[in-house]
Amino acid sequence: MDSRAAVATAEALSVSFAELASALRDGTDSGCPGEADPMRRVADGFLDGLAEISRLDAKSAALKAWLAAGYSAAAEALAGPATSPEDNTGQEMALIAEVACALTVSERAAGALLAEAHALTTALPLTLSALQAGTISWQHTRIMVDETLNLDRPAAAALEAHFLDPHAVNPARGFAGELIPGRFRHKARTWRERHHPVSIEKRHARSAADRRVEYAPDRDGMAWLSAYLPADTAAGIWNRTTTAARALQGPAEDRNLSQLRADTVATWLLGGTGDGADIDGGRVDAVVPSPRAQVLVTVPVLSLLGRTEEPAMLDGYGPIPPSMARRLVADGAESFHRVLIDPRDGAPLEIGRTSYRLTKAQRQWLRLRDGKCPFPGCSNHSLDNEADHILAWAHGGTTGISNLGQPCHKHHRLRHTTAWTPTTATKNEPPGWTSPTGRHYQSEHPDWEPPHWPDHLQAMAEHLANNMAEHPEPAIPGPSPVRTL
Template sequence: MESTDWSADGRAALAAVGVLTVALDSVTGACADADGGGPSGAGDAGPPGASVRRDADPLRELADDCLDGLAEVARWEARAAALKVRLAATYLRATEAVAAPAVAPHDAKCQEMAVTAEVACVLTVSERTAGAFVSDCQALTRGLPLTLAALTAGTISWAHARIIVDETSGLDPAGAAGLEAHFLDPAAPDPARGCPAGELVPSRFRAKARTWRERHHRDSIETRHTKSAADRRVEYRPDSDGMAWFSAYLPADTAAGIWDRTTAAARALQGPDEVRTLTQLRADIAATWLLTSGLADGEVAGGGVPSPRAQVLITVPVLSLLGAGEEPAVLDGYGPIPPSMARRLIAEGADSFYRVLVDPRDGAPLEIGRSSYRVPKAVRQWLRLRDGKCPFPGCNNQSLDNDADHLLAWADGGTTGISNLGQPCRKHHGLKHSSAWTPAGASKDAPPGWTSPSGRHYASEQQDWEPPHWPDRLQAMVTLLAECVPEDPGPDPDSELPPDPFPDWRLFTAGHPWPATAMDDPGWTEPLEDPWLEDLLLQHG
C-alpha cells in the first residue's frame, strides 16, 4: 500500500471515530431517559427509532427496543474495534516512515519495543497485551481483507476476528484466503453451512475454523500429529485457597476416552441421594482412579458402582478408512484426528467407539456401525451425529452428556422420528419445560432452532460437512472410466417412430369377429368358445 493510501485510510478512520462518538452519545442519553434518568420517565421514551404503539404493552415495546439496542451496540463495538485496527496499523506505518534506519538488529528491536510501549500506555494495557494487539492489527490489514471488512461492517465481533487471525497463522496466503472465503464470503465455491460466522459464539466458531484448518492445511494432519505427540505431558500448577490444577496434554483419542468414561461414571452416580454436582463427581472419580487401584466400598467415587463404558462417535471418510486418503476423521466432542488414529481404534475393536462412514461424494454420513440392531439406540446415535452437541445457540455441552427429547411431546402426537428429536443438555432441557423458549425446525440433517420468549428465532449451529478430497490417483481413474463409458443419449425426439410390428392387425380382427352375445348382452355370463378371445377379454376388460 502506498503512503498516500494508508495515510488517507488513517484520516478516514479518525473521522469515523467522531461519527461513532456522536452516535454512542445519543444512544447513551436515550437509554438514560428510558431508565427514568431523564425528564420523560420510563414509559415515555426508548432508543432512537422506537415507536410505542397505542394498542401494545409499553413495557413489552421497551423490552424489545432494548434488545434491538443491544444488538446495535454490539455491531458498533465491532466497528469500533475495526477503527482501532486501522488506527494502530496507520500509526505503525507512520512511525516506521519517520524513524531513522536501524543500524543493527538491536536498534530495530528497541524501536519495536518503543512503539509497543506507546500503544500500551495509550490503551492502558500491559505491553504483552499491546504486542499481541499490534500483531493482530498487522495480520488483519496485510493479509485478511475479508475479515477486516466484516469487522468494519459489524457482522463479526473482535473475538471472531482474532480467531481467524489465530487459525490462519500457520497457513500460506492461499490457505488463509480460503479460510476467510469459506466463512465470510457467501459466494465462495464451498461456503460454510449453518449459521453465519458472526452468529456463532466465539468458542463454537473456533471449533469450526479449526476443523476447516485441519482439513486444508498444507501439511497433513498425520505429520503434525506425529510431531505434537512427542510433546505429551502432565502439568501441575498450584492455585489459591488450597487448590491446584492437574492437567494432561495427550493424543485426542486418549483424552476423549478419559473424559467420556469419567462423564459416564459420574452420570451413573447421580440420584436423589447424591449431593455432588456432575462437575464435582467427575473430579472425585478421576482422583480416585488415579490414586487407587480400583473402586472399593466406601471410597469417595461412589462405593463400587461399576463404570459404564463410554460410546464415542468417530466419523471417518471411506477413502481414509481404506488407507487411500489422508483426510482427517472427526472424533465426537473433540474435532479432527489423524486417519491413522481412527483406523487403529476401529482395527483394535475399541467397542466404546462407534464408526461412522462418510460418503466420498458429498461428505454426508453413510451409516453408523453397530454390533446389534436396536432402533432407539440407532436413532440416538444418529441424533448425536446430526447435532454434535446441545443444539441451543452457543451451548458447548457435548452429545454424550445430553438428553434425547421430543420437540413435539409424545402426548401431543409427536413421533420418535429424527425430525422430531433434539438432544438438549440438562440446563436447556429444563429451560424448554420451565420457560417460553421453544425448539422447532429440526430435519434429518439439521438440528432444531430456538424461539425466545420475545419471539426472536435463533438458528442452531449445523455440522459443516464438505465433500472429501479424492486422491489424485483415484480421481484420474474415475475420470478415465467416465471417458471410456459412452453416455446414453436417450431417445431422439425428432427421430421417426419404429415400424409397426403387426401391420395386418385389421385383417386378423376381421377374421375373428366378436360373438354377438358378448357384444350386445350386458348380462352375458356364458364362457366363450374361443379360448384366445376369452383371454383377450380378461386382459382388456
Template sequence: MDSRAAVATAEGLAASFAELAVVLRGGGETSGAWDADPLRRRADIALETLAEVARSEAKMAALKVHAAAYYAEAAQTLAGPAESPQEHRGQEMAVVAEVACVLTVSERTASALLAESHELTSNLPLTLAALQAGSMSWQHARVMVDETANLDRPAAAALEAHFLDRDAPNPARGCPAGELVASRFRHKARTWRERHHPVSIEKRHARGMADRRLEYRPDRDGMAWLSAYLPADTAAGIWERTTTVARALQGPDEPRPLSQLRADVAATWLLSNNIACLLYTSPSPRDRSRSRMP
C-alpha cells in the first residue's frame, strides 16, 4: 500500500465516521415505520453504528499494519547492512523506539506490533485481506498470528486457508471466523493446529520446556502480577493443590473468598512454606471491645 492509497483510506474512514456521527445524533433521513417509533429507530441506528465502527476499526488496524511494516522495511534500507550483531540489534531498537514514540505506547507493545505486522504482510495474506475488508477484527488477526507461530509456511497457509478460504479442501464449517468471539476462535484454531501440526507433540513440548519462566509485572495501588509459564501438568498440579488447601481453610469464621485464599496459600508457600499463618481467627468480643477503646 503506497502513501496515496493510505491517505485515501484514512480520508474515507474519516468521512464515514462523520456521517455515522450525524445519523447517531438524530440527523439523516427518516421515512415510513421508523417515524412511528423514533426511540426504536435511534436504538437500531446505535447498534448499526457500533457494527460499522467495528468494521472501521478493523480497517484502521490493517492500515496501521501496513504503515508499521513499511516503516520497518524503509528504516532497514536507510540504515544499510549491519556490520555486527550488536549493530543489527541497535537498528532494531531504534525502529521500535520510533514506533513507540509515535503511538505513545511502551517499547514492548511497539515491538509486538512490528512483529505482528511483519507476519501479516509477509505470511498471512488471507488474514490481512479479511482485516482490510473489516470482516475480521484486530483481535482475530492476532489470534491467527499467535496460532501460526513456529509453523512452517505450508502449515501456516493450511491453517489460515481452513478458516478463511471457502474454496479450501476442508474449510471450517459453521460461523465465519470473524463472527466468532476471539477467544472461541482461538480455541478452534488451536484445536486444528494441534491436530494437523507437522511436528510431534513430544518435540514441541521439549521446545516449550526451554521457554519456561517466571514473570513479574507491577500494577497499580501497590499490587503486582506474578505468573509462571510451566508444563501443563505441573501448572495443573499447583492449581489443584492450592485450591484444595484453600477450600480446607474455608469456614464460618473465614471471611476471605476462595480466590483470595488461593493467592494467600501460594504466597505463603513460596515465601515461608508455612501454612499455619493462613488460618484466620475471628477476634473475640473482648478483643473487639478493646479495639474500640481510646
C-alpha cells in the first residue's frame, strides 16, 4: 500500500460510514404499515449496522497502524543513522512525541501504537490481513502482538497461523474474530504455553522466584490485596474460597458470592474476629466452613510418567509445568482430581449415565468439556455453574452428556426467562445458542491437542490407537477415567 492507496482507503472508509448511516436512517423511516413485522426489520437493520460498524472500525485501525509504521520508517530515514546510543534514544523520543501530539494521546499510548504497528507490518502478516478485512478487531490484534512478544519468528508465525490460517496443521476450532477478546487471549496464551520454544519448566522456575503479595490503596476507604503465586496454589485457594462462600449462601444470607469470597479470605487470614463482626464495614463470620474443593488436572500419560515435558492443564487456569502436575498426583492432594486423556486426539474420556440426577463424574466431565459457561463470551468458570438439561427431562430429554449444558447462574436464568435457547451439544462440544432474533451463536470450543509421542514410542502409540479403535471402551485401569487422588 502506497500513500495514495492509503488516502483512497481512508476516503472509502469515510464513504462507507456515511452510506451505512444513511441506510439505517432510510430503514427506520420506511417501515410500511402493511408489513407483517416492520419493527423487527428495523431492529435487525440496527443490529446489522452495529456489526458492520465493527468491521469498519477494524479496517480503520489497520489503516492507522499502517500509517504509523510508514511514518516511523520515513522519519528514521530522514533522521539518518544514529551516531550513539544517546542519539538513538533521542530520535525515538522525538518520533513518539510527534505521533503523540498529532493524535492528541499520551506519549505512552503513542509508543505502544508504534511498537504494535511495527510488529504487525514486519512479523504478523496474517494478523494485519485479517484486521484489514475486518474479520478481527483491534483488540484481537493487540492480543496477538502481545502474545507473540519475545517469541522467535517461527514460533510467532506458528501461533498466528494456528488462529488465523484455516489450512494450518491442527488449526484452532473456531476463528479468532468469533471470540470476545478476553477469551481469545486465554486461548492464545494457552497455545503459547504449550508450544513455547523454551520449556515451561524453565520459565516456571524463573517466574516462581518472583512470587509476592502486593497491597494498593484505593478510593472510598478500600484497598487491593493481590498475590502472585504458582498456578496450582492460586487455583486451590480460589476454588476452596468459592466452595466455602457457596456453602454460606442461603435464604438468611444477604451477601452475594463476591462479597462472601472476600469476607471468607479476610476471616481466614485474620484468624476470625467474632460472630458477625465487622472489619471496617465488611461483615465476616468467625467460623467459615472449609469443604473440600475440586480442582481438575488433565495430564498426558507420558508426561505423568516423566517421559515427555508436555504441559498439563489446570481447570480454570490453563497449562502448568508437568512437574507441578506430577507433584499434585504424588502428594495425593485431596482437592485435585486427575483426568486421563485419549492418546489419539487429546480429548478427555467420556462418562455416561441415564438417570435424571447427575453423578459427580458427569459433573466433572461437563467441566472438562466446557471449561466455563458455554454462553458465547462468558468467562464464568465451571465450578460456579449449574448443570442444565438442554431438552427438559419432562419433555423427554435424557441425562446424557450430549443433552447437558453448564451455564452460569446469569445465563441459566436467561435461558429460562427469555427466548434465548441452547442448541444441541455433543460429548466433545458444548451447546451453541440461538437468540430471540433467530441468529445463531457458537459456543467456544476447547482446543484439545494430540499428546506428543517420542519417536521411540511411536509404535506403541499406533498400537494403542488401533486397539482403542477396535475397542471403544478405553483400556484404563480403575473403575473410571476420572479418579479422586
